[in-house]
Amino acid sequence: MFDVEAVRKDFPILQRQVHGKPLVYLDNAATTQKPSQVIDALVHYYEYYNANIHRGIHTLAEEATTAYEAVRDKVVRFINSPYGPQSIVFTRNTTEAINLVANAWGRKFLNPGDEIVLTISEHHSNIIPWQLIAKEKGATLRYIDIDDEGRLRREQFAELIGPKTKMVAVAHASNVLGINPVRELAALAHEHGALILLDGAQSVPHMPVDVSDLDCDFMAFSGHKMLGPTGAGVLYARPELLDAMPPFLGGGSMISRVQLEESTWADVPQKFEAGTPDIADVITLGAAIDYLEALGMDNVRAHEQMITGYALQRLSALPEVTIYGPMNVEQRIGVVSFNYGDIHPHDVSQVLDTYGVAVRASHHCAQPLMRRLDTAATARASFYIYNTKAEVDALVSALQEAGRYFAVQQAPIAR
Amino acid sequence: MNYPEPALDDLYRELILDHYRHPRNRGELEHPSAKVDGYNPLCGDEIEVELLFDDDTIKDVAFKGRGCSISQASCSMMTDVVKGHTKAEARDLLTAFKRMMTDPEEEPATELGDLEAFQGVAKFPVRVKCATLAWNVLEQGLQKSGESHIEEA
Numbered sequence: 001m002f003d004v005e006a007v008r009k010d011f012p013i014l015q016r017q018v019h020g021k022p023l024v025y026l027d028n029a030a031t032t033q034k035p036s037q038v039i040d041a042l043v044h045y046y047e048y049y050n051a052n053i054h055r056g057i058h059t060l061a062e063e064a065t066t067a068y069e070a071v072r073d074k075v076v077r078f079i080n081s082p083y084g085p086q087s088i089v090f091t092r093n094t095t096e097a098i099n100l101v102a103n104a105w106g107r108k109f110l111n112p113g114d115e116i117v118l119t120i121s122e123h124h125s126n127i128i129p130w131q132l133i134a135k136e137k138g139a140t141l142r143y144i145d146i147d148d149e150g151r152l153r154r155e156q157f158a159e160l161i162g163p164k165t166k167m168v169a170v171a172h173a174s175n176v177l178g179i180n181p182v183r184e185l186a187a188l189a190h191e192h193g194a195l196i197l198l199d200g201a202q203s204v205p206h207m208p209v210d211v212s213d214l215d216c217d218f219m220a221f222s223g224h225k226m227l228g229p230t231g232a233g234v235l236y237a238r239p240e241l242l243d244a245m246p247p248f249l250g251g252g253s254m255i256s257r258v259q260l261e262e263s264t265w266a267d268v269p270q271k272f273e274a275g276t277p278d279i280a281d282v283i284t285l286g287a288a289i290d291y292l293e294a295l296g297m298d299n300v301r302a303h304e305q306m307i308t309g310y311a312l313q314r315l316s317a318l319p320e321v322t323i324y325g326p327m328n329v330e331q332r333i334g335v336v337s338f339n340y341g342d343i344h345p346h347d348v349s350q351v352l353d354t355y356g357v358a359v360r361a362s363h364h365c366a367q368p369l370m371r372r373l374d375t376a377a378t379a380r381a382s383f384y385i386y387n388t389k390a391e392v393d394a395l396v397s398a399l400q401e402a403g404r405y406f407a408v409q410q411a412p413i414a415r
Numbered sequence: 416m417n418y419p420e421p422a423l424d425d426l427y428r429e430l431i432l433d434h435y436r437h438p439r440n441r442g443e444l445e446h447p448s449a450k451v452d453g454y455n456p457l458c459g460d461e462i463e464v465e466l467l468f469d470d471d472t473i474k475d476v477a478f479k480g481r482g483c484s485i486s487q488a489s490c491s492m493m494t495d496v497v498k499g500h501t502k503a504e505a506r507d508l509l510t511a512f513k514r515m516m517t518d519p520e521e522e523p524a525t526e527l528g529d530l531e532a533f534q535g536v537a538k539f540p541v542r543v544k545c546a547t548l549a550w551n552v553l554e555q556g557l558q559k560s561g562e563s564h565i566e567e568a
Contacts, residue, residue, distance in 0.1 A: 343484075344482060344483035347427075347484050354423050362457070367459075405427075406484075
């Protein structure tokens with residue numbers, strides 16, 4: 001069964017002290033820490049079989065190629081792709097995966113007057129690529145709004161998704177609020193002949209995700225938010241869509257036959273992996289998936305829900321705290337965005353840091369959402385497999401210190 | 416009251432928190448000569464400064480904005496110290512202030528007075544932009560009349 005203390009022992013960084021206090025790392029929606037198993041896999045690759053892939057006829061190149069392609073199979077299993085390795089493209093991160101689709105698919109299939117449906121709560125990485133291609137192709141962006149609890153307004157789905165819709169691009173789970181009803185959106189998109197892309201950056205690391213069950217056409221996610229290294233992300237896509245799309249980046253590895261004036265492309269997924277990929281980090285992502293699978297994604301989800309529920313309970317008991325997003329843990333991942341009185345989140349975060357508590361304080365790359373919530377920024381605590389109730393307690397007492405700190409200093413100053 | 420790190424008090428000096436809680440020159444001018452708004456996309460700090468010139472003198476100045484204590488206190492104090500001074504004097508202050516952020520050990524060329532409260536911010540590199548935003552906005556306002564806009568990179 002899930003033993004958080006055993007999990008913690010696998011993460012060397014959790015031994016660290018910050019300002020003389022044990023590190024309480026609650027910024028997992030930004031990036032997660034790495035267990036020894038993952039760090040060792042990276043070192044082992046560089047120390048033992050570092051080579052370029054898909055070209056050399058020597059032992060190291062074969063080993064590296066085998067290890068790299070084995071991760072494609074792991075990803076297939078991890079997200080339950082019904083289409084095998086042809087459906088998995090390695091990218092740098094979620095952002096690059098979405099840019100790939102917006103550019104390659106958008107350039108060929110978008111026409112003036114077409115509509116792309118997004119939500120007001122999207123991360124900039126699922127807004128900007130669409131803005132860029134929409135401008136180029138004369139397409140229009142439409143945004144689904146949220147209600148007062150930060151849930152998508154379902155009554156708008158049928159209003160906004162219609163015959164002009166070509167793409168629905170939404171976060172599976174928001175990096176600020178909660179989980180979106182993406183099956184419903186997928187059904188509606190498909191009913192109108194549109195495609196659906198899910199930004200899985202905040203869902204794939206935290207819960208069992210089954211692309212076949214979600215019925216999405218594209219899914220993007222990042223390895224570094226799921227114990228893996230930075231530099232390796234994934235685009236899942238139905239292979240027939242990848243086949244129909246022109247290349248995104250051109251160069252080595254993505255070609256079949258190169259002539260002086262024009263060329264033919266390698267089969268998918270290689271068609272979308274131009275140049276030497278981030279071999280070491282993709283291979284290491286495989287170790288991260290192994291680690292998560294050994295824990296079991298159901299256990300990961302259950303642990304996070306337990307911690308998140310406890311955090312919601314403790315934070316909502318503080319009268320100064322405003323919590324954003326649904327109060328039902330079922331509708332949340334391990335993310336709790338909040339503000340503390342009228343203290344700016346940067347100031348809150350600065351005080352928390354002196355207690356070793358790391359949270360994010362910003363607009364969370366979601367400026368349209370911040371405007372919708374009528375706040376410049378929020379603080380955000382985000383949890384993962386190694387977080388404990390005691391760490392939530394540490395967050396709460398550090399927050400109370402922040403409140404005291406600013407109140408104490410508020411007293412008039414004799415000058 | 417015991418705080419774990421003296422460093423926190425280096426950043427949040429009492430004078431800074433006083434300006435944050437009780438901002439000076441907050442509001443708008445009736446007929447500003449220059450109006451500049453500034454935005455720090457990293458933090459989401461926003462300020463808007465209005466300046467009234469009488470020849471080379473900054474006759475009046477007002478600001479609005481929202482953001483962290485450092486950004487708002489810095490703007491409040493900036494308006495306080497430049498009001499009534501010439502543009503050249505204001506430029507000297509802004510040069511000295513920015514210098515203090517990059518080289519806090521160096522002796523300032525211009526007497527900074529209360530502005531020295533921000534010296535500790537230099538130890539928190541992420542917050543330096545919060546402190547300098549007001550001064551960058553002022554710089555723009557001194558350069559041109561009318562409305563303009565700056566965005567911190």
